[in-house]
Amino acid sequence: MIDHIFFYLGLSFITIHEMDAIRCREWRIFPGLSLLSDKLGYIVFVLVHIPLFFFIYWELTHSQDIAVFIKSFNIFTIIHLGLHVLFLKHKNNEFKDWISWTILIGAGLCGLIDLII
Template identity: 70%
Template sequence: MKGQIFFYLGLSLMAMHEMDAIRCKEWRIFPGLSMLDDKVGHILFLFAHIPLFYFIFWKLTNNKNIESFIYGFDIFMIVHLGLHILFLKHKNNEFKDWISWSIIVGAGLCGLIDLVI
């Protein structure tokens, strides 16, 4: 396996983004979750990340074809950036500061760079 510095940097930025997403109440943007009371939306959004991160860590440690997972996650980081751009004008979008956007764009760029090199 080649060095994956940009993949792991992107994964770290995605983990930071999920922490920032709690602060920015990202569940308010998602169809379905946006209709929930803030307390319920927060709890569901928070606990939904347990199986998501478990899956990522499991795939990185128990996968015979780790390269295909990394390739797919690189694409996900790019698509994720695109979705944030698409929903930039959403009325409940609170990702407005340079910190949030540095994390989001950084993860997307890491995914792109990892695919290219």
């Protein structure tokens, strides 16, 4: 059995969520980014994700303690889901369909399961 299979599945969900976040214009929910025009918000949102994903891939291949990174990422997926629940009623929240919530809940559940097992 592959180690941390739920971590990798959660990482897949988060990756797909970020694609969905562009469709749903997630930057319109963030304080600060919500003040920008849609075009500039989109550009900033996309460009900020380049170093974020670089960091994830770097940690997966170069981390001195991969277990700490995996645990931290799992906790992030749970907090991330909580934030989406918290902002569910935000006027600019477009994460309303079943596919968006399947992805969000999938990431959070995978993080929780990986922490437990």
